[in-house]
Structures are given as C-alpha cells and as structure tokens.
Amino acid sequence: TAEEGLPHNWTNALAKDHQGNLWVGTIGGIARYHGTIFSNFTTANGLPHDHVTALCTDGEGHLWIGTRAGLSHYDGHTFTTYTTRDGLPNDWIMALAQDDKNNLWIGMAEGGIARYDGQRFAVFNTTHGLVDNYVRDLYLDSRGNLWIGTAKGASRYDGHAFTNFTARHGLVNDAVYAIGEDVHGDIWL
Secondary structure: OHHHOOOOOOEEEEEEOOOOOEEEEEOOEEEEEEOOEEEEEOHHHOOOOOOEEEEEEOOOOOEEEEEOOEEEEEOOOOEEEEOHHHOOOOOOEEEEEEOOOOOEEEEEOOOEEEEEOOOOEEEEOHHHOOOOOOEEEEEEOOOOOEEEEEOOEEEEEOOOOEEEEOHHHOOOOOOOOOOEEOOOOOEEO
C-alpha cells in the first residue's frame, strides 16, 4: 500500500526483473520492491507520465514501462522515452509483451499494436487485419502466437496474418481485457 511505500494504491501492472525485484506500476509512478523496501520512480526521475499502465522486462533484464504519455525503457540508470515522435501511432500504452526474438510488442489505445526490434517500430492496425485498434491486452502463447485483446474482440497473430474472434465467433463478449493460457495450451479470454 501507499502507507508501506508504494507511490499510489491503484496498481495496474506487475513485473519481475532478473535480479528478483518486483516492479509495481501504479497511477502515481512505479516502485521497485527489493528486499523489504520500495524505491519509487515518477516523472521527476524521467517517466513521461506517472499513470503507468503496463510493465515488461526484456531479455537483458531491463524494464519497459507503458504510460498514458509514451513508452519508457529503464536500463537501471536512465529512462529513455519513445512517443509518436519516434514512430508510435499513439502515446497511450495499454499492454506490453516480449517475444522469444527480443521484439517488444506494444498495445495502444486507438493505435493498434507496434513491434519494436530495438531499432524501429513496425505498426499493425485494422488495415492489416487486426480486429480493433483499441488494444487492452497482449499475450504470447506457447506456440509463438501473439494474442491481442481489444474492445471489439480478440486477434491472434501468427507472424504472417491475423485471425479474429468476436461474439459472432463464440466469445461471450467482444471486450477482451485479459488473455492467458493453461497447462494444456488452451487460451482463455
């Protein structure tokens, strides 16, 4: 809680780094829990916005932070921020995921998804086959498919094409907020 050291009680995201630290994304910034204490980071430390919406650690153990005002990378010392000026279609980041090729996948509010390979952003949206541009969640399954939860259904991207799933295809509701996989490889939406 905030009384115990978090920057805010409203928590949106959690991630664990290679050192075993827990990172907590809140609407008041991020906190690193190491041992028994929290270290907080906010716009004063370099975040583009204190409202953190997504967290992800990469293959090097660095932290990626999605906010309402852009995407930040924290290497343990410095925050580097990416926005629409750098190739993102929208600055409101909703979800993050890293694939086995070290590509960072970014889901945005009204921006579709982007893949960042460390050099440039490749953007995918409804013109490429995505079911909707308002992305709420991203999940990489055990087969290497990227699942995208949106306000109008879910899409599965196999690296070549999108397959879309909506209430017309059997979903209970088109709004998909969370995606996961069980031990049998079944996808839950």
